[in-house]
Amino acid sequence: MINPQDRFWSEGQNYRGPSENPSTDTYCNVWDWDQLRMVKVKGTAKLFPPEEDRELSILARFVDYLSPEVRAITVDDDGLLTGVSTDLKEDDTLFPAYIPFSLCRSLADCRTIQYSKLQELDRLGPFIDLVSYENEPGVPQKVVFKFNVF
Numbered sequence: 647m648i649n650p651q652d653r654f655w656s657e658g659q660n661y662r663g664p665s666e667n668p669s670t671d672t673y674c675n676v677w678d679w680d681q682l683r684m685v686k687v688k689g690t691a692k693l694f695p696p697e698e699d700r701e702l703s704i705l706a707r708f709v710d711y712l713s714p715e716v717r718a719i720t721v722d723d724d725g726l727l728t729g730v731s732t733d734l735k736e737d738d739t740l741f742p743a744y745i746p747f748s749l750c751r752s753l754a755d756c757r758t759i760q761y762s763k764l765q766e767l768d769r770l771g772p773f774i775d776l777v778s779y780e781n782e783p784g785v786p787q788k789v790v791f792k793f794n795v796f
Contacts, residue, residue, distance in 0.1 A: 648769045653680050654702045659694045668692035673718075674701035675738050678709055679772040684739040685709065686718035686731075693723050700725070764791060 655677045663670035670691040677684050687694075687701040694700055704725045712719070718736035720729040764777040770790065777791045 648680050648771055650706070652772065654678055654705060656699050656701050659691075659696060659701075661691060663691075665691050665696050676701050676705050678705070680769050681709070681714070683714070684737065685712070685716065686736050686738060688718055688720045689725075690723055693721065693725060 657675050657677075659665070660673050660675075661670050662672070665672075668691055671688070672691050672694045673686050673688045674694055675684050675686050685705055687705050689704075693704075704721055705719070707725075708719060708727055712730065713732070715732040716730050717733060718731040719727060720731075722728050759779055763779050764775075765779065766775050766777055767788070768776040770776055773793055775791045775793075776788070778786055778788045781787050
C-alpha cells in the first residue's frame, strides 16, 4: 500500500487574481497516485496560501468517497466540501496514467498482457502495483507491474 504521505502530489496553487487577497479564487491540481488521476481542488487564497500544500490534506479527507468521474471539488475557507464537478473541462490531466502498448514499438515481439486483464492486488508505490492475471493455460500468476507515465 502507498504510504499516505506519498499518495498525493500537487503542482501548486493557481490564483485567478492577487494571491495576497484572501477572497481570490484559487485552484490546485492534485495527482492521486493510488487512483492514478488528477483532481482539481478549488477554494480561495485564504485557504491556499503560496508555498503551502494544504490541498493535499484536504483532498485526502474526501478522495476515497468520490466517484471516479469527479474531476473537481470545491471547499470553503474551513476546508469543508461544498461541491463536486464531473465536468471534463475541469480535468487538467496532462498525461495518461499508463502508456498504450501501441506506442512501445521496441517491445512489439515481447510477451504481453492487456492492462485490462490485470487485477490490482495492492499499490506498492508510485508507478508500482502488485497484480494478478491468468496466463494462456489459465494458471493464476502474481507479478509486480511497474509503469512510467513520463
